[in-house]
Amino acid sequence: MTRTGNPRLLGYATLAALGLLAALAVRRPELAVVAAPFALFLALGSRARDPGLEVTVELGAERTLEGDEVPMTVTLRAHRAIDRVDVVVELPRGVELADGEVERSVRLQAEEERTLELAIRCTSWGVYDVGELRIHARDAFRLVTWAAGVDAGNRLKAYPRPVALRRLLEPMQTQAFAGSQVARVKGDGVEYADIREFVPGDRVRSINWRASARRRALVVNERHPERNTDVVLFVDSFTDVRGAGRSLLEEAIRAAASLATKYLERRDRVGLVGFGGVLRWLQPGMGASQRYRLVETMLETGVAPTYTWRDVNIIPARTLPPAALVVALSPLVDPRFVAALEDLRGRRFDVAVVELDPVPLVGPGRSEVERAAYRLWLLDREARRARLESRGIGVATWGDDELDAVLEEVRTFRRHAHPVRA
Amino acid sequence: MAALPLARGDETFQAVDARVAAVAFIALVAAIVRGWPALVPVAVTLVGGTYAAELAVDDAPLDLAAPAVAVGLFLAAELAYWSLDERSRSVGDTGIGLRRAALVAASGLAIFVASSGLLVVVDEVRARGLALDLAGVLAAVGVLAACLATARGQSSSGS
Numbered sequence: 001m002t003r004t005g006n007p008r009l010l011g012y013a014t015l016a017a018l019g020l021l022a023a024l025a026v027r028r029p030e031l032a033v034v035a036a037p038f039a040l041f042l043a044l045g046s047r048a049r050d051p052g053l054e055v056t057v058e059l060g061a062e063r064t065l066e067g068d069e070v071p072m073t074v075t076l077r078a079h080r081a082i083d084r085v086d087v088v089v090e091l092p093r094g095v096e097l098a099d100g101e102v103e104r105s106v107r108l109q110a111e112e113e114r115t116l117e118l119a120i121r122c123t124s125w126g127v128y129d130v131g132e133l134r135i136h137a138r139d140a141f142r143l144v145t146w147a148a149g150v151d152a153g154n155r156l157k158a159y160p161r162p163v164a165l166r167r168l169l170e171p172m173q174t175q176a177f178a179g180s181q182v183a184r185v186k187g188d189g190v191e192y193a194d195i196r197e198f199v200p201g202d203r204v205r206s207i208n209w210r211a212s213a214r215r216r217a218l219v220v221n222e223r224h225p226e227r228n229t230d231v232v233l234f235v236d237s238f239t240d241v242r243g244a245g246r247s248l249l250e251e252a253i254r255a256a257a258s259l260a261t262k263y264l265e266r267r268d269r270v271g272l273v274g275f276g277g278v279l280r281w282l283q284p285g286m287g288a289s290q291r292y293r294l295v296e297t298m299l300e301t302g303v304a305p306t307y308t309w310r311d312v313n314i315i316p317a318r319t320l321p322p323a324a325l326v327v328a329l330s331p332l333v334d335p336r337f338v339a340a341l342e343d344l345r346g347r348r349f350d351v352a353v354v355e356l357d358p359v360p361l362v363g364p365g366r367s368e369v370e371r372a373a374y375r376l377w378l379l380d381r382e383a384r385r386a387r388l389e390s391r392g393i394g395v396a397t398w399g400d401d402e403l404d405a406v407l408e409e410v411r412t413f414r415r416h417a418h419p420v421r422a
Numbered sequence: 423m424a425a426l427p428l429a430r431g432d433e434t435f436q437a438v439d440a441r442v443a444a445v446a447f448i449a450l451v452a453a454i455v456r457g458w459p460a461l462v463p464v465a466v467t468l469v470g471g472t473y474a475a476e477l478a479v480d481d482a483p484l485d486l487a488a489p490a491v492a493v494g495l496f497l498a499a500e501l502a503y504w505s506l507d508e509r510s511r512s513v514g515d516t517g518i519g520l521r522r523a524a525l526v527a528a529s530g531l532a533i534f535v536a537s538s539g540l541l542v543v544v545d546e547v548r549a550r551g552l553a554l555d556l557a558g559v560l561a562a563v564g565v566l567a568a569c570l571a572t573a574r575g576q577s578s579s580g581s
Binding site: 006007008010011012014015018019022024026028029030031032033034035036037038040041084086088101102103104105106107138140142 | 459460462463466467470471473474477478484485488489491492493495496499500503504506507510511512513514515518521525529533536537540541544559
């Protein structure tokens with residue numbers, strides 16, 4: 001701990017010195033009597049010794065959901081009695097105190113242990129270093145302060161809170177492994193597809209006896225097999241549009257985490273590409289461990305400004321498996337991301353876009369020029385969206401609606417859309 | 423505390439004393455309101471200075487009010503510093519303020535008793551001249567040494 005003098009220390013020293021010098025100057029012992037208390041307190045204060053304070057900070061969890069409370073325990077123990085210990089909890093941006101006080105003062109006896117129970121809450125997803133404290137211990141005469149900064153180094157990961165989802169986007173093509181998605185091809189499965197004439201080698205249990213009786217020939221049922229799919233979440237991290245307490249990148253990550261969880265629940269393989277100033281990727285995989293890997297990768301996502309042109313060639317090929325559904329989450333503000341989407345579609349990937357609407361966060365401006373620029377920007381967005389749709393990419397705008405409704409919009413588009421050829 | 427020399431002095435002294443007391447009051451208020459602890463000793467010095475001036479002008483044998491002045495000036499400084507200490511929004515244990523108030527009150531009482539005793543001793547061994555001068559010089563040197571030690575202590579010392 002670092003020993004510093006309280007302002008009182010210098011003040012009393014000054015007053016004592018001045019009083020005694022004045023007594024000497026005017027030859028009046030009364031002034032020495034007046035100065036004596038200050039000198040006496042100085043003498044007592046100089047005896048203050050390091051209290052030997054030990055501070056530990058413990059978090060109740062290493063991982064949490066944004067908005068959930070996490071208990072935090074601060075334990076204080078002193079080798080010598082301390083008249084007052086001020087404990088100030090320094091919380092990083094994005095973390096707030098849910099229960100307890102940011103600043104607490106306690107008194108400690110020698111070898112006494114005190115525990116302060118607090119609760120913190122992460123207001124948004126991310127990785128936070130929690131447990132930084134400022135400690136000020138004061139002696140009984142408040143002349144000396146022992147200060148220390150404590151950094152317990154507790155890392156708290158706040159996962160995005162899931163967005164309610166009932167149905168997901170179904171990819172056009174399925175993969176080889178068993179899953180929950182009804183494939184378009186025919187094979188062993190549950191979902192009825194068609195009937196055909198019996199050929200040697202067909203299983204008896206697949207014979208459709210009613211149809212066979214009507215046709216007077218053996219007919220077998222054909223079925224669609226249930227397969228898994230590959231889904232790649234393509235998150236735009238070129239720019240983040242913020243305003244009115246919202247961050248579109250945060251919402252994109254929240255939606256991506258929810259989509260990943262839902263797809264993984266139905267045994268699909270899910271991958272991630274954070275496309276922006278820094279490229280982050282995770283190859284498609286399945287299972288609970290993949291979910292944690294995905295979310296942890298998402299937590300690192302941030303905007304790293306860059307002016308270099310980037311295209312999909314920089315994405316590792318194995319991250320984008322053939323016939324994968326690419327679900328893009330973007331405000332469609334940066335042309336590089338829009339070009340990447342067109343490029344992916346050109347490479348015959350199945351692409352769908354959830355557009356996080358930036359328009360409510362951007363004001364039209366005050367001057368005529370600003371308003372004209374705003375209108376041009378809106379028109380440019382319309383043109384950009386129309387260009388994507390003309391290539392068969394379903395685009396749905398996510399504003400205040402639920403994500404489910406937005407996905408339904410994309411689903412409807414994909415049901416009827418086909419590429420337009422010039 | 424400024425009232426004591428104000429009541430004792432003549433009209434000219436009173437006029438000056440009132441102005442000095444007003445400045446001291448403003449300094450103290452500024453220190454507390456603005457959070458400037460450096461102004462606390464300024465305010466106390468100004469009031470103590472008027473008392474010293476009154477003692478220098480009035481050639482009384484021994485002022486019996488000195489212990490009260492000592493207690494008053496100490497309490498003024500201590501309460502002002504306490505107020506500055508409490509500027510943080512810290513929530514303390516129950517009774518922490520009461521214990522502090524009791525300590526300050528007990529300190530005031532102890533100072534009054536000790537100052538009175540010191541005054542009695544001074545009255546008994548009063549001998550103007552070289553002895554008092556030497557004692558005063560030694561005391562001043564001691565306090566200056568204490569001030570230097572204090573200044574050194576203020577520079578951080580880790581542990």
